[in-house]
Amino acid sequence: MNVLCYLLVAVTISAGRPYESTASNDSDESQFDYCPSEQQLCSVDSRNNTPVRCVERLFRANITGLVYCDAQHCEPETFKHDYIISNHDQSPHVNSWKRARVGESAILHDVCLLRNGLPVTRKCQVHGMRARWESLDQWPPVVCMRRFRERSISVELNNLHDDILEGRRRTNNTQERRRTTALIRDMFKQHDRTLLPADVHVVGQVFGELMEHEKDATLSADLISICREIMSSDAQVLQLSAVLNATNSLLNNFEDYMDALPQQLVPRENCGKVVVHAASDAGEAAASGMEILNNANLGVHAMMSSNLSVFYVNPECERITGIAIYSAAAPDRKPAVSQFWYRFLYANESLEKLRREQDLETATYVPEQLWKLLQQSGATYVILKVYAHDGLFVETAQQRSRRPRSKVLSISIPGCEGVQLPQTLPFLLRNENHRQPDTRAVATGSGCGYWNYHTWASDGITTSSGTDMLRDPVIVCQTRHLTQFSFLVGGSYRSNDLGDEVLVTPINERVLDIISLVGCCLSLFGVLGIFLTAALFKSWRSQASTKVLLHLCLAMMLQMVLFVFINTDNLSEQLVVHGDTARCVLLGAAMQYTILALFCWMLIIAFLQFQRYVTVIGIERPRRYILKAALVAWLLPMVPTLLVACIDPGSYVPTAEQLATDTAICYPSGYGLTFGVVLPVTLITVANLVIFVYVFYSISHSLSQSIQRAERKLVNKQIRLSVLLFFLLGLSWIFGIFAFMQAGVAFSYLFCLTATLQGFVLFIYFVLLDEPNRRAWIGLLCPTKMKIDVQKRTTELQSMTTSSTNYSTRTH
Numbered sequence: 164m165n166v167l168c169y170l171l172v173a174v175t176i177s178a179g180r181p182y183e184s185t186a187s188n189d190s191d192e193s194q195f196d197y198c199p200s201e202q203q204l205c206s207v208d209s210r211n212n213t214p215v216r217c218v219e220r221l222f223r224a225n226i227t228g229l230v231y232c233d234a235q236h237c238e239p240e241t242f243k244h245d246y247i248i249s250n251h252d253q254s255p256h257v258n259s260w261k262r263a264r265v266g267e268s269a270i271l272h273d274v275c276l277l278r279n280g281l282p283v284t285r286k287c288q289v290h291g292m293r294a295r296w297e298s299l300d301q302w303p304p305v306v307c308m309r310r311f312r313e314r315s316i317s318v319e320l321n322n323l324h325d326d327i328l329e330g331r332r333r334t335n336n337t338q339e340r341r342r343t344t345a346l347i348r349d350m351f352k353q354h355d356r357t358l359l360p361a362d363v364h365v366v367g368q369v370f371g372e373l374m375e376h377e378k379d380a381t382l383s384a385d386l387i388s389i390c391r392e393i394m395s396s397d398a399q400v401l402q403l404s405a406v407l408n409a410t411n412s413l414l415n416n417f418e419d420y421m422d423a424l425p426q427q428l429v430p431r432e433n434c435g436k437v438v439v440h441a442a443s444d445a446g447e448a449a450a451s452g453m454e455i456l457n458n459a460n461l462g463v464h465a466m467m468s469s470n471l472s473v474f475y476v477n478p479e480c481e482r483i484t485g486i487a488i489y490s491a492a493a494p495d496r497k498p499a500v501s502q503f504w505y506r507f508l509y510a511n512e513s514l515e516k517l518r519r520e521q522d523l524e525t526a527t528y529v530p531e532q533l534w535k536l537l538q539q540s541g542a543t544y545v546i547l548k549v550y551a552h553d554g555l556f557v558e559t560a561q562q563r564s565r566r567p568r569s570k571v572l573s574i575s576i577p578g579c580e581g582v583q584l585p586q587t588l589p590f591l592l593r594n595e596n597h598r599q600p601d602t603r604a605v606a607t608g609s610g611c612g613y614w615n616y617h618t619w620a621s622d623g624i625t626t627s628s629g630t631d632m633l634r635d636p637v638i639v640c641q642t643r644h645l646t647q648f649s650f651l652v653g654g655s656y657r658s659n660d661l662g663d664e665v666l667v668t669p670i671n672e673r674v675l676d677i678i679s680l681v682g683c684c685l686s687l688f689g690v691l692g693i694f695l696t697a698a699l700f701k702s703w704r705s706q707a708s709t710k711v712l713l714h715l716c717l718a719m720m721l722q723m724v725l726f727v728f729i730n731t732d733n734l735s736e737q738l739v740v741h742g743d744t745a746r747c748v749l750l751g752a753a754m755q756y757t758i759l760a761l762f763c764w765m766l767i768i769a770f771l772q773f774q775r776y777v778t779v780i781g782i783e784r785p786r787r788y789i790l791k792a793a794l795v796a797w798l799l800p801m802v803p804t805l806l807v808a809c810i811d812p813g814s815y816v817p818t819a820e821q822l823a824t825d826t827a828i829c830y831p832s833g834y835g836l837t838f839g840v841v842l843p844v845t846l847i848t849v850a851n852l853v854i855f856v857y858v859f860y861s862i863s864h865s866l867s868q869s870i871q872r873a874e875r876k877l878v879n880k881q882i883r884l885s886v887l888l889f890f891l892l893g894l895s896w897i898f899g900i901f902a903f904m905q906a907g908v909a910f911s912y913l914f915c916l917t918a919t920l921q922g923f924v925l926f927i928y929f930v931l932l933d934e935p936n937r938r939a940w941i942g943l944l945c946p947t948k949m950k951i952d953v954q955k956r957t958t959e960l961q962s963m964t965t966s967s968t969n970y971s972t973r974t975h
Contacts, residue, residue: 235265237287237294244305253306262328263287265294268407274321275307280359281403283307315357316350320365327372335376344385351392358396363404370416378423384466388452390417391470394554405557411616414555422575425475425544428464434480436460469502476545478534483507485528486547510534514589518637525549525570527590536585541578548573553649556614565608568595569650576645587641592650594638608653609633611640619651682919683727689926690716696930700939710789712929715764719922722757744816751815751829752808755840759800762847767792769854807831807839
């Protein structure tokens, strides 16, 4: 999380959070056979919430989660919401919900995105055996964005989805389906575009539309290419999209589509025949960015890339029942696009020999005896999918006890879905923890596991390894059922997401994190340097201007210590989880108070500068004005802080959405943020800006008068110092306001750079560049050098005095 910049920008945020609905996987899949009847009911697939099985209406009395097959869609419906135009300006808009299947989270016809990149969605549910939209009675007013600063494919992708739903692009036509998938593939290949969570959701829905029509093998390369590009996107984007079940829906539809193609790619009639490679194969490979192997005569067809590969095997051709993947190139050739080497495995392979092979990444095969038993059940093909990492296997839980540390191997045998295998099927996985040890890893919970479209589980799977599983390079697993598998490493893991308020590209988020942390450390170092200088040199700390500076630095230090070390998202989350809201309110109030105190001191400094440069020279300061200024600056911020704490203490407690996305800190929100922080900070910033402009004008005007050269030089120096100080002491928050208004990511960088370096710049100007302080430090650290410099200056002064005396004598 962007520790300081997020918190600093937060004081300028007053807009309410728009509504965000989520999908769930609560429905259970009914175990009924398909019955071709005129009056049917459909059950819902628990993986992607779509109707897939039908039962006779006669049995509906004691059955739940069913819907009439002729009423399983929610039809389009109008919806009113507001579009964000600027920070405080909104425009009303009449939109409409897209047609959706039961269990789907539908999106709007016109793009409507929240600030975190998720679309505004509405669930299509079962009510009275028919599809019904979820109620809008409890929804707050929806405010969303149509335009955003990141370049993305969201608008084009949404328009394509509209064309499919409204019949302008017919997916029941082979050529139109090919053009559709090719268009989406080309969209995702534009790497200068930012992928948003909404895009993953829409692609999953497009895949669902393709699933309703005849499966076409010519689409497979494009579908693999699309999934590969989504896997390559930032993990935070995929984590957010999983809130709407988007990754599960996409994964399930992709797996089912691929599993329907072996008859077209490795048919039995092609076994032993000479296969003529069509020119279109090379074209598909080049356009999709993958390597295609067409050995249907051997019973193997493969589509390979660095992130995702699919292998089709027909064991009846050459008794090939599996594939082995290696990380290094084969001796006789270099790997192409896929960046790995592979070889075919036969039913009589030796598991132990295979395990000892060098550079093995993953492998599996169906043993001969098991294949004979499966053939009796109607099995004909073996389909293997190799995922380079777990990008599409997203757990929505923030805390996890284990995580995948190998490739993900998906094994499918059409005809054996959802059944217990008569014998165990072996597969091998490379333990990536062996090459890159994870310090959080523990042996407890480690082992082979499978994806159940909710989390990683291990039932029905056995793991074989050496004495130390975490250090064993290759893990041998045995399974009794078929799905996606990976090697899981135990430990305590936490998922991070994009922030809720401001949509920033992940790379910018990481860079801003670094800038914030480095800037905070430098500022704390500078503030400590100023305090140390004041403690060591009494002549400096006794000055009135130094006393004001020390008060300002104290407020700044308290603020940054709270930001960086105390009021962190982890601590705030623990307080909320354990119900300790009183401490959370106390931390939030302390944070609010330090910010307001810092701004009060900025205002006092601005007022003193005004008196110095604008008011008539020679004005006397009031008696004890430092004490009076301190009372105002330290006591006045208590008023809005106590008002918020007493009237709305709940505003300091993070919301559930903030806890889910790692932006949870104890800090005011809603009206408490608006009137307790944003309003006073804005008023002070505007006042400082007015004073700065007036002072700058006054000094510039005085330079036009006839003044001596020495005085002009002094005034110029004071102008440069004043400009920098006014810019750093409050006016940099203007960049934060522009950043919140989405005026460009450049303002986010400017804000983080200037706001976090205040203390360090003060140290440079008041200690390092101030001649008396610099000489004092030199005298303390290098007394010998200082003594020589003093003697030299004394000698020069005496020489100048003697010369002047001699000259005066001669002239008289």
